[in-house]
Amino acid sequence: MSKSVLRGLRAAALTGTLVLGSTLAHAAENPIKLGVLEDQSGDFAAATIGKVHAIQLAADEINKAGGIMGRPLELVTYDTQSDNTRYQEFMRRVLQRDKVDVVFAGFSSASREAYRPIVDQFNGFAFYNNQYEGGVCDGHMIVTGAVPEQQFSTLIPYMMEKYGKNVYTLAADYNFGQISAEWVRKIVKENGGKMAGEEFIPLGVSQFSQSIQNIQKAKPDFVVTLLVGTAQASYYEQAASANVNLPMASSVNVGQGYEHKRFKPPSLKDMYVTTNYIEEIDSPKSKEFYAKFKARFPSEPYVNQEAENSYLAVYLYKQMVERAKSTKREEIRKVIALGDVCMDAPEGKVCIDPKSQHMSHTIYLAKVGADHSISFPKTWEDIKPYWLGEAGCDLTKKDPMAQYTPSNPPPKP
Amino acid sequence: MDIATHVFSAFYQFGDAFAFLVLSACGLAVIFGMMGVINLAHGEFIMCGAYVTAATVHAGLPLPLGILAGTIVSALVGVLVELAVIRHLYDRPLDTIVATWGLSLIATQGTLIMVGSTMAGVGTPFGSFQVGDYSYSIYRIVLFCAALGVLAALYALFNWTRFGVLARATIQVPHMAAALGVDTRLIYSLTFACGAGLAGLAGGLYAPTMTLVPTMGATFIMEAFVTVVIGGADVFLGTAPAGGVLAVVKSAMTSWQGQLFGQIGLLVAVIIVVRVLPKGISGFVLRERT
Numbered sequence: 001m002s003k004s005v006l007r008g009l010r011a012a013a014l015t016g017t018l019v020l021g022s023t024l025a026h027a028a029e030n031p032i033k034l035g036v037l038e039d040q041s042g043d044f045a046a047a048t049i050g051k052v053h054a055i056q057l058a059a060d061e062i063n064k065a066g067g068i069m070g071r072p073l074e075l076v077t078y079d080t081q082s083d084n085t086r087y088q089e090f091m092r093r094v095l096q097r098d099k100v101d102v103v104f105a106g107f108s109s110a111s112r113e114a115y116r117p118i119v120d121q122f123n124g125f126a127f128y129n130n131q132y133e134g135g136v137c138d139g140h141m142i143v144t145g146a147v148p149e150q151q152f153s154t155l156i157p158y159m160m161e162k163y164g165k166n167v168y169t170l171a172a173d174y175n176f177g178q179i180s181a182e183w184v185r186k187i188v189k190e191n192g193g194k195m196a197g198e199e200f201i202p203l204g205v206s207q208f209s210q211s212i213q214n215i216q217k218a219k220p221d222f223v224v225t226l227l228v229g230t231a232q233a234s235y236y237e238q239a240a241s242a243n244v245n246l247p248m249a250s251s252v253n254v255g256q257g258y259e260h261k262r263f264k265p266p267s268l269k270d271m272y273v274t275t276n277y278i279e280e281i282d283s284p285k286s287k288e289f290y291a292k293f294k295a296r297f298p299s300e301p302y303v304n305q306e307a308e309n310s311y312l313a314v315y316l317y318k319q320m321v322e323r324a325k326s327t328k329r330e331e332i333r334k335v336i337a338l339g340d341v342c343m344d345a346p347e348g349k350v351c352i353d354p355k356s357q358h359m360s361h362t363i364y365l366a367k368v369g370a371d372h373s374i375s376f377p378k379t380w381e382d383i384k385p386y387w388l389g390e391a392g393c394d395l396t397k398k399d400p401m402a403q404y405t406p407s408n409p410p411p412k413p
Numbered sequence: 414m415d416i417a418t419h420v421f422s423a424f425y426q427f428g429d430a431f432a433f434l435v436l437s438a439c440g441l442a443v444i445f446g447m448m449g450v451i452n453l454a455h456g457e458f459i460m461c462g463a464y465v466t467a468a469t470v471h472a473g474l475p476l477p478l479g480i481l482a483g484t485i486v487s488a489l490v491g492v493l494v495e496l497a498v499i500r501h502l503y504d505r506p507l508d509t510i511v512a513t514w515g516l517s518l519i520a521t522q523g524t525l526i527m528v529g530s531t532m533a534g535v536g537t538p539f540g541s542f543q544v545g546d547y548s549y550s551i552y553r554i555v556l557f558c559a560a561l562g563v564l565a566a567l568y569a570l571f572n573w574t575r576f577g578v579l580a581r582a583t584i585q586v587p588h589m590a591a592a593l594g595v596d597t598r599l600i601y602s603l604t605f606a607c608g609a610g611l612a613g614l615a616g617g618l619y620a621p622t623m624t625l626v627p628t629m630g631a632t633f634i635m636e637a638f639v640t641v642v643i644g645g646a647d648v649f650l651g652t653a654p655a656g657g658v659l660a661v662v663k664s665a666m667t668s669w670q671g672q673l674f675g676q677i678g679l680l681v682a683v684i685i686v687v688r689v690l691p692k693g694i695s696g697f698v699l700r701e702r703t
């Protein structure tokens with residue numbers, strides 16, 4: 001920014017007018033501040049450093065094109081270190097001391113639930129740009145990631161039709177894994193299947209011999225892996241070396257932690273993932289985004305779905321602020337309530353649903369081959385985040401600031 | 414399913430847990446159990462071994478040589494760390510906690526910045542075999558044998574070699590050893606390097622089976638410390654039975670109720686052993702003998 005000010009002053013000196021310089025300096029004094037709280041170190045860093053880079057890329061592009069309503073976008077970035085207490089600490093700091101206009105924050109659902117009460121308490125405005133277990137009905141939050149009705153309602157019936165009706169879930173043992181497993185159970189039952197077994201793995205566990213044997217004992221037709229963090233990803237290598245050889249399905253793996261790039265083939269053979277973006281998607285928009293990303297960050301190991309969610313979130317925010325002509329949350333929510341906040345994202349067209357403030361997505365079914373190449377057997381366009389709205393969450397009328405699950409739906413009026 | 418299948422599966426799970434506990438712990442058993450240095454950077458020595466192993470295998474070396482390279486590099490790093498930091502803190506055990514914790518933070522973050530957030534895996538060798546309904550990884554049997562081999566080698570090193578005798582003498586009564594002409598500084602350095610090298614060996618052995626990230630050391634550290642704490646001061650007589658007891662508890666609880674209960678069972682067993690045998694299992698065994 002100081003560079004642009006300098007350039008402005010130099011231009012002003014050259015043309016003999018100080019007007020240009022002073023308007024630029026004025027604009028620089030009054031930026032729109034965007035807080036970025038993401039894990040740049042710790043167990044989740046592999047999946048989340050790309051999110052920070054995506055936000056930087058979008059902010060650079062927007063600033064180069066003149067900012068938001070002529071105001072530059074300024075990022076206030078902190079490393080939350082894969083630690084829930086850091087989220088609380090830095091959320092207080094960006095809202096109280098840095099006084100940001102909006103915060104983009106969080107990877108794990110535990111961290112989101114750690115900071116969400118603070119956003120509510122200080123009347124902040126936060127984007128959660130991550131796929132998750134769904135159900136957050138909170139007017140202070142916008143969720144751009146995919147939710148179970150988008151990822152599991154597509155994935156599980158496909159897998160049951162292709163491989164059989166006996167399903168085993170191996171999930172991380174915290175709110176994300178537990179609630180996602182509940183969704184899997186519900187959808188398997190609705191489709192006439194049966195749970196062959198379930199196991200929940202504490203975060204940070206890296207040894208899976210016994211879990212592998214439990215799976216072999218239960219003899220499922222396929223395994224739903226909802227493993228989170230880099231330690232738990234060791235499962236694939238260990239299962240492959242024990243020759244488990246079962247198809248796998250996931251809403252988080254590959255699309256976040258690019259396990260197919262990190263592990264030696266064929267350990268992720270026959271893994272099916274529903275994701276709204278991964279860098280292999282072969283469309284002009286996706287290729288363009290990927291090329292821009294690589295030009296700005298050449299050493300980025302992988303452009304994952306959360307990077308795309310974060311990138312498009314910056315543009316959605318720009319659009320909402322410009323239409324509301326304000327950065328105030330209440331003004332922005334009036335724009336959301338119109339129901340036509342949409343954009344052409346790298347994945348395809350996305351829109352914000354006014355009732356839940358979640359987002360519609362194009363869902364790609366990605367299949368990992370024996371050589372770890374990706375193919376896309378199926379694509380679902382414009383899948384809406386319908387569950388919250390149907391269950392009774394309507395943020396245009398009432399803001400309960402709560403999270404709901406299938407077994408704990410919103411209270412009936 | 415017949416009884417033989419059950420017996421083999423129980424033994425395999427025990428062996429797997431035993432190998433993980435013993436290999437995680439043996440380097441720490443030398444540095445913490447024997448020398449009394451509370452080494453919170455133990456996990457990062459393991460990470461160092463794993464990273465060097467993976468890097469050399471990617472460069473074209475066969476896996477056993479890669480593991481050897483990982484072990485040697487970790488031992489050399491151990492020498493440097495001992496010379497630069499640990500040497501000045503032998504009579505300040507609490508300060509070693511702060512110093513080694515700082516080292517571990519520097520190592521984790523330094524690796525993240527220099528090598529990146531992940532490193533490509535090398536793949537587990539040897540494939541699998543079938544017993545009854547279950548298939549098993551052959552490499553896990555190799556790990557179990559490696560754990561037994563390391564224990565045997567440690568026993569031989571500290572009981573039958575001149576270096577082992579000098580090391581034990583130096584650590585028990587340093588001024589007496591010095592008076593008898595032992596270069597105690599050198600012995601301290603070599604012993605610390607031995608512990609660091611063992612940590613590197615554990616990292617190298619587990620590198621093919623795990624995700625390679627800068628924080629990977631953290632998944633070893635809890636198991637390593639509890640094994641050494643309940644094992645006590647003697648490397649062989651402590652680590653071997655401690656690994657055995659904890660592996661029985663952990664594999665039985667995990668097969669009965671899953672991973673969470675395996676961890677709970679492990680920690681409850683640790684609390685009970687520490688309460689009943691404050692000097693660890695080796696303290697109990699040695700007192701019985703004398």
